[in-house]
Amino acid sequence: MNRFEPYVFLRGLASRWDVLAFIVVIGLIVFLGETSRGLFAPLAQLQQTPLSLDPARLPEYAARTTFRMLAALFLSLVFTLTYATWAAKSERAGKLLVPILDILQSVPILGFISITVVFFMSLAPGRVLGAEFAAIFAIFTSQAWNMAFSFYQSLRTIPVELTEAAASFRLSPWMTFWQLEVPFGMPALIWNMMMSMSGGWFFVVASEAISVGHTTVALPGVGSYIALAIANKDLGAIGWAIATMLIVILLYDQLLFRPLVAWVDRFRVEQEPGVRVPQSWALTMMRRSRLVQAATVAFHAAVLWTSRAVKRTDAPLAEEAPAKRRSLDLLWVSLIVAALVLGLWHIVVVLIRQTPLHEAAQVCGLAFLTMLRVFILIALASVIWVPIGVWVGMRPRAAQFVQPVAQFMAAFPANLLFPIAVSGIVAWKLNPDIFLSPLMILGTQWYILFNVIAGASMIPAEMRYAAANFRVTGWLWWRKVALPAVLPFYVTGAITASGGSWNAAIVAEIATWGDTQVEAKGLGAYIAEATTAGDFHRIVLGIGTMSLFVVIINRVFWRPLYYYAERKFRMT
């Protein structure tokens, strides 16, 4: 009798997929153990065993860097599941938590590290752990906000009937969270994770070799390797570093994100017809392997078991009594006001009172320069990538090839191009104010390309046939068909690119190669210099100004443009 067996994995012994999976899993465990061993070593040891440019050390460095990325990813996930859930569930908290997230998003990522490194070092004085924390925190900041936003959005858009079904079958809140809310938010979350990972690579390189005033730490990793290679003017080592980055990013893509994206496909509530189902050999391996199956079933069982263990109240959620509700509201408001006053006081006393007027004017001037640069670069990148993106997007086979390349390019750290930029500028006596700028958009321009490709590939075939049928060609075709169709996607890409470019300014406006340094005038260079000098007051001032500019530009320029494009040009 061939009955249905929900626990199939218990039968039979092992398949060849198990062997593969076993190797991968044990390898992973060994790798984690190996890389985390150095964490509790005293800082002095770092100085005793200086980094080496020997390429043979690169695998180890790469492993350590990867470990940092993983740790940051995990922390981001924990943050997302708690912070976003809190913001979505509590109306009161949401009113504050969501804007905070919005502001955090516009604080330059390298700014976090300049400010927090001393704090983290003091947490574990004299140990490597503190510096590790600081580096991991920097990577965390490049992912967590995005991910939290995406999950928050998902929680707010769960179809009512699904929520009602969960309620009417009397799922406990804990069970609802794991069985409904997390799975529902998963596709968007994974996608965001993958996107912000590219940014993460960019910043891991900057965050490993930290130098704030007298505190200089070079954590063993690819980033420090690159920094050392730059300091020693070792072109060969730069080449090795590029190769290593390529391999690591490729492995991450194949072993982590591709399986995740393919796996998460089943969580989609809406199935758009004709969308290609993502494929991944690694996922196939995991699915076919009974060991991994057993692990997932175990996880599922754990969720169910905890659901049983967590005490559940059969009484309905009592509506808060109006009086109690009002006093809670009052408490909440007074808390916010207190925080506001405290924050204002700090800003006024610490920042503004100690800032001479000419300094403030100077910082604002520098911010304008950087802003000008960002806008010009975005415009240039758009002129180049929009037509190419449209061309590629209309050809699915080309898109399949271009997408992964662009994804790799987005993760490519700007400092790897320092040798070219610096030598070029010095050799031809070029103006660094102009010729350092391209570094800012090096990694971020690809977001424009990604999004335009996605937009162009979604132009309905019938619309293209109609255009061909009425012989709409040439400039008219671009003006009336292609550009309007991709506009909403383009704007999304441009917003990401703009934000990323502001972030990159801190790395890109000062470039060094050995003892040669070229510098462009701008807020990024100002912050970078202040960080090297360990001048906290100027760091905070620079970062505050940058955040302010980013927030204002987003509010008065990008957001209205986004809504306009969505309303007018989005095809539904």
Place this chain on the structure above:
Amino acid sequence: MEQTPLLQCSEVRKAFPKPDGAELLVLEGMNLELREGQIVGLLGRSGSGKSTLLRLIAGLSEPSAGSVNYLGKPIVGPAPGIAMVFQSFALFPWLTVFENVALGLEAQRMSRPEIRTRSLAAIDLIGLDGFESAYPRELSGGMRQRVGFARALVVHPNILLMDEPFSALDVLTAETLRTDFLDLWSEGRMPIKGVILVTHNIEEAVLMCDRILVFGSNPGRILSELKVTLPQPRNRLDPSFRELVERIYVEMTARPKGAAPGRHERFPGLGIGTVLPQVSTNLLAGLMEAVAAAPFNGTADLPKIASDLQMEIDDLFPVAETLQMLRFAELEGGDIKLMEDGLAFAHSALDERKRIFMRHLLTYVPLAAHIRRVLDERASHSARKSRFIDELEDFMSEEEAERTLRAAVRWGRYAEAFAYDDENAMFSLENPT
């Protein structure tokens, strides 16, 4: 001996607070009783509050006043003995058929073997054998709704709530599922004692229910209650079946008693504050043409024309009622009868149609007349949209104001009574250049 009813609602009232502090009344004076062995149908148009009532019974929301009692005890929160089947199935796409069905039992912390036995039994009963490990997206709509039924039945509820369970399915699939359900029900093979079915399909209600409560709108209330004593299985062509359908049509098209003067019988609100329905001029013209043509020649039986045009009451009634509001037609006794101008419209060419439509629009839709008057009076012959939205919001919610104005724009454009530029959100008398 009088048993306690499975379910008893008395004088239930439900209102939602509006942003301006006033309240939106959706249900009033609702009395309902469900006894063992009965299928009770809640029949009404969308917006008549029948789904709201179902959610009160499911314990998903609480009544503002009145009581909902299950087995003599008031319902607070989802009750263990009440399960629900949803219109859009509401399956969890990341769980297999088996896991979806088992979920309700997991929530009750039943032992693993028992969950398995009961889930498989429910899957068997509902005809899903062989689909246990499939994901919802691999299934057709009909199969998905079967999972919805299995998921509800597996918890062995006393009462099964069904929220338009067949309305997202095609005609043929819906009929199969209804028949299968009725077979299981009459053979007593389902572990349920009573059913409440929400529907807007009159024939479905007559086909399935022992009692039908006909709902009216604004606010939602029970217009009448009918007993259906026809033996199962029922035949749609049976004259007494047709007679019942006809009777319900008559009930649903009857003029509400004691409507306030100046108030449109069918639409909430007064004067320019009337909430206008979203009905396109194509539908209005189409229905007038259909009624004017043979075999109806100006007067059509609503059930007849509904089945001829393959429209459900939720599609047909708003169109018919809009025609009534515009004084192109009259609804009475389950019939629609074109008035003089309605007939003239149906028999005219486009330009004449527009003239007739403009005359009726500006006479019988106060909002359209108001917009036109404002535009005429101003030297610039133009006005902002926000001006009218603000006025409308004195009478209705923001969303309703938006929709009402959109309807006015739609009809005004067709009649060429005024123009509207969405880009600048401006009304004007000019034709586009």
